[in-house]
Amino acid sequence: MNVSFSSFQGELTAFLSGDIDHHGARDMRRRIDGEVERSHPSLLILDFSSVQFMDSSAIGLIMGRYRLMQLIGGYIRVSNVPAHLKRLIELSGIGALGVLEYKGKEKDKNESA
Amino acid sequence: MKVLNEMKLSFMSRSVNEGFARGAVSAFLMQLDPTVTQLADVKTAVSEAVTNCIVHAYPEGAGMIYISAKIAEEGKFIVSVRDKGCGIADVRQAMEPLFTTGGEERAGLGFAVMQSFTDSIRVTSKPGRGTTVTMVKRLKKDE
Numbered sequence: 001m002n003v004s005f006s007s008f009q010g011e012l013t014a015f016l017s018g019d020i021d022h023h024g025a026r027d028m029r030r031r032i033d034g035e036v037e038r039s040h041p042s043l044l045i046l047d048f049s050s051v052q053f054m055d056s057s058a059i060g061l062i063m064g065r066y067r068l069m070q071l072i073g074g075y076i077r078v079s080n081v082p083a084h085l086k087r088l089i090e091l092s093g094i095g096a097l098g099v100l101e102y103k104g105k106e107k108d109k110n111e112s113a
Numbered sequence: 114m115k116v117l118n119e120m121k122l123s124f125m126s127r128s129v130n131e132g133f134a135r136g137a138v139s140a141f142l143m144q145l146d147p148t149v150t151q152l153a154d155v156k157t158a159v160s161e162a163v164t165n166c167i168v169h170a171y172p173e174g175a176g177m178i179y180i181s182a183k184i185a186e187e188g189k190f191i192v193s194v195r196d197k198g199c200g201i202a203d204v205r206q207a208m209e210p211l212f213t214t215g216g217e218e219r220a221g222l223g224f225a226v227m228q229s230f231t232d233s234i235r236v237t238s239k240p241g242r243g244t245t246v247t248m249v250k251r252l253k254k255d256e
Contacts, residue, residue, distance in 0.1 A: 021135075022164040023128035029218065053135075053153070055160040056222040064218045084153055091229055092222055 003031045012041035017050035020058040029061055033068060042074045049080035058085075059092040066097055077101050114185050118144070122180040126167045126196070134180060135159045138192055141182050145190060145252050154230040155190065155250055161223040162194035162246045168215050170198025170244065188253030193245060200240040208236065 002024055004015045014032050018024065036044060044065060051058070062078055069076045079101045081089055089100065120141050124130045135156045142155055159180070166178045176198055183191040201207045208228075213221030227234050231248040238244040 019132055021128075021131045021160050022168065023131045025218070026128070053156060053160075055157050055164065056220045056226050057164065057218075059220040059222055060218045063220060067217070084149065088157065088226065091226065092220065 003028050005035050007039055007041065010042040011045060012036065012039055012043070013045040013047055015047045015050060017052075019052055020054040020061060022055070022057040025057040025061045029064065032065060036065075036068060036072070040072060040074075044069050044074060044076045046076065046078050047080050048078065048082065048085065051082065051085060054085055054088060056088070056092070059088070059094060062094055062099070066094075066099060075099075114189070116183050116185050118184040120182050122182075123177050125175045126171050126178050126198075127175055128164075128167050130178070131160055131163050131167065134163045134178070138180065138182055141184075142190060145184060145188055147252055151250065151252055155192065158227045158230045158248055158250075159192060159194065161226050162248070165223050165246070166194065166196040166198065166244070168219065169201075170196040172199060188251060190250045190252055191247065192250075193247040195243065195245040197243040200242055201236070201238040201244055202240050204236050204238050 002016065002018045006013045006015070012035060014035070016028060020028065046062065046065065066076050076099050078099050081100070089095070094100070122134070122137055124134065138159045139152055139156050142152065147155070163178060170176060176196060179195045181193050185191060206212055208224040210225040211221040213219045215221070227246070227248060231250045233249045235247045236244065
């Protein structure tokens with residue numbers, strides 16, 4: 001099980017775990033999209049707290065879900081990205097979509113500078 | 114350049130092998146005692162290179178992917194990922210961030226990630242013959 005869900009008042013949270021690569025992302029995508037189509041949330045939260053590894057396939061996964069939520073008039077939020085995965089997130093520029101939410105983001109930036 | 118250790122790996126271009134490939138390369142890298150960040154960098158870069166072979170190199174089915182990893186003096190780690198697939202007609206264009214022929218679910222960031230997570234990358238490709246991506250990561254800081 002690489003995705004589990006919780007739903008509360010129109011907010012759907014997908015807890016992602018394990019490795020997000022091209023192979024794993026395919027199954028995650030199918031399951032998230034199935035759940036979104038079933039429950040039509042106004043907000044989809046992708047929770048990365050249990051993700052061990054990711055490559056750019058995870059960025060594709062986020063961008064694809066961003067488009068899906070736009071299509072149904074909802075929003076997406078990416079939360080709890082572990083520190084060791086932030087570099088890839090920052091490189092991707094998806095922060096410009098305004099979907100990122102992580103605690104102490106500025107602090108981490110200063111530390112790595 | 115004096116090579117101190119070397120390993121070679123070949124496997125089919127099945128997506129289930131992506132985890133195997135980066136796992137095997139990182140297991141080999143462990144003897145250089147990498148930091149957590151260095152290990153993650155190499156794993157990510159290898160994952161991108163292997164994914165490119167799987168997504169693009171063999172559009173008509175599975176072919177073989179060949180990885181070689183070398184450890185040279187002064188903590189130099191050289192990993193090369195090669196396929197005998199369709200090749201890339203325009204390597205420069207393929208390496209541009211956000212360029213992709215992989216469809217909506219691909220971000221077009223594979224080469225950008227490889228470039229930023231390693232110290233150098235060289236891509237050679239011949240249409241119809243295949244592609245080789247060679248990346249170098251220096252694990253020891255220069256004096």
